[in-house]
Amino acid sequence: SSDVCSSDLVHNGRNDWKWSLYASRVLMAHMRIAGQVANDHLVIPAPPSASDPDWSEALTTKSDWYWMLKLAYFF
Numbered sequence: 001s002s003d004v005c006s007s008d009l010v011h012n013g014r015n016d017w018k019w020s021l022y023a024s025r026v027l028m029a030h031m032r033i034a035g036q037v038a039n040d041h042l043v044i045p046a047p048p049s050a051s052d053p054d055w056s057e058a059l060t061t062k063s064d065w066y067w068m069l070k071l072a073y074f075f
Helices: none
Strands: 019-027 031-039 066-073
Touching: none
Parallel strands: none
Antiparallel strands: 019 031, 031 066
C-alpha cells in the first residue's frame, strides 16, 4: 500500500499567475461594504467534515475565478 495523499497527485502548475482585486468602503460610519474578484489559491476542503479532506486548489486554470461581496455593520 502507498501512503500518497490524493492532493499529491493533483497538478496545480497549470496556472502559476494568481491575482486579486479588493475594494472596501465605509458607509454612514457604521457599515462597510467590501468586494473581491480573484483567481487565487482558493482551497475548499471537500468534504469539510472528513478526517482526511482534499486540500487541492479549486482554481487551476486561467479561466477559473470567483467574486464575493460582504456587508458588515459595526458600532
